[in-house]
Amino acid sequence: MGKIIAVHSYKGGTGKTLLSVNLAATFAKQGKKVCLFDLDFRAPSLFAILKLENAECWFNDYLNNTCDINKVLIDASNKIPSKGKLFVGLANPATEAIRDMSAKDRKWEMRALGRLLYLRNALLNDKSFDYLVFDTSPGLQYSSINAIVAADLVAVATTGDRSDVDGTRRMLRELYNLFEKKTGIVINKVLDYNSKNRQEELYDRIKNTYQVPLLGIVPCFCDILRAEGNFIFAQDKPEHPFSKLLDEMAKKIDANEVR
Amino acid sequence: MSKDEVLGKKPLVILEKIKENLERLNEKMEVIIELQRHDSKDVPQSLSDAPLDVMTLLSMPDHLRKTAMTVCRAGRATADEISQQTSRARAVESAYLNQLVLMGYLKKERKGRKAYFYADKES
Numbered sequence: 001m002g003k004i005i006a007v008h009s010y011k012g013g014t015g016k017t018l019l020s021v022n023l024a025a026t027f028a029k030q031g032k033k034v035c036l037f038d039l040d041f042r043a044p045s046l047f048a049i050l051k052l053e054n055a056e057c058w059f060n061d062y063l064n065n066t067c068d069i070n071k072v073l074i075d076a077s078n079k080i081p082s083k084g085k086l087f088v089g090l091a092n093p094a095t096e097a098i099r100d101m102s103a104k105d106r107k108w109e110m111r112a113l114g115r116l117l118y119l120r121n122a123l124l125n126d127k128s129f130d131y132l133v134f135d136t137s138p139g140l141q142y143s144s145i146n147a148i149v150a151a152d153l154v155a156v157a158t159t160g161d162r163s164d165v166d167g168t169r170r171m172l173r174e175l176y177n178l179f180e181k182k183t184g185i186v187i188n189k190v191l192d193y194n195s196k197n198r199q200e201e202l203y204d205r206i207k208n209t210y211q212v213p214l215l216g217i218v219p220c221f222c223d224i225l226r227a228e229g230n231f232i233f234a235q236d237k238p239e240h241p242f243s244k245l246l247d248e249m250a251k252k253i254d255a256n257e258v259r
Numbered sequence: 260m261s262k263d264e265v266l267g268k269k270p271l272v273i274l275e276k277i278k279e280n281l282e283r284l285n286e287k288m289e290v291i292i293e294l295q296r297h298d299s300k301d302v303p304q305s306l307s308d309a310p311l312d313v314m315t316l317l318s319m320p321d322h323l324r325k326t327a328m329t330v331c332r333a334g335r336a337t338a339d340e341i342s343q344q345t346s347r348a349r350a351v352e353s354a355y356l357n358q359l360v361l362m363g364y365l366k367k368e369r370k371g372r373k374a375y376f377y378a379d380k381e382s
Contacts, residue, residue: 110312110378117332145313149328178317178324 006151010167020135028084044091184215
């Protein structure tokens with residue numbers, strides 16, 4: 001039985017989308033069947049990263065119950081060089097669609113959760129997907145909490161920034177815990193991550209601060225900024241240290257090491 | 260000669276009915292006991308059109324959230340099925356479930372002797 005992973009964070013700009021895309025690509029690289037969903041309806045970006053133009057149906061339409069999930073899925077396996085299967089479900093980037101999604105009421109959100117939960121049957125069971133990855137909006141809001149509730153594992157991206165640390169801690173305590181979610185943390189954009197001392201110091205600090213399993217520590221790579229979103233590192237640059245880190249994260253998730 | 264043949268079917272049917280009614284009474288009493296046990300101030304007031312959405316789940320006291328989430332996951336379940344998931348006593352789950360029904364978050368449907376609970380998506 002496959003797994004649903006929600007990638008979430010307290011603040012924006014922590015690297016959720018980078019992590020989601022590359023994690024999905026890493027699983028695909030290992031020959032798995034993966035689907036990546038853009039659940040950041042306020043700022044859709046997956047279509048741009050994968051250089052996809054138009055979708056027959058958007059993921060918004062699926063949640064609105066106007067479209068079947070099979071029409072939403074786009075086979076993006078040709079965007080990656082490896083043999084695995086990568087599908088995507090895109091959020092509609094049109095301003096009108098963003099406005100529409102931000103004006104949904106509680107009843108709609110409840111039905112949307114039902115439809116997210118249904119993906120477990122429709123995709124993991126019936127279509128034998130190994131992983132569904134949800135890229136969410138930051139912070140505490142409906143679409144993201146729905147994704148968290150529907151997921152088996154939440155990967156929380158955070159940076160060392162003070163504004164981020166406090167909020168992430170609170171979210172771990174007051175959100176993921178309440179929903180009894182398995183949570184793994186990814187510390188992104190870490191500076192001076194070369195010396196053994198620094199690594200040990202960081203490990204201890206993270207353990208004390210968050211008290212949840214650590215999925216990975218990602219140093220600040222100028223290469224990633226330089227790429228300007230033009231590569232999927234996990235696929236296009238498999239020898240890059242970032243890709244190696246993702247291999248390890250995927251291994252941890254695969255082996256159920258996050259509890 | 261079996262008991263059925265000696266007594267006829269009717270007394271048995273009547274006894275079944277009495278048992279069913281007693282079970283219902285028991286469930287109602289469990290609700291009253293539970294409501295007393297958890298001071299009613301920590302239980303959000305009933306909203307007639309409140310759906311069981313994630314924000315509502317977040318605002319619930321822990322003991323009710325656990326039950327409500329298990330129902331959400333199962334879609335439709337009896338108190339017995341829920342208690343197997345939560346590892347709490349059936350009577351306790353029954354009380355929580357009935358409390359959630361009273362609060363307007365869940366719907367209850369009787370099928371014979373079984374009572375099914377589910378989140379009403381259309382409410």
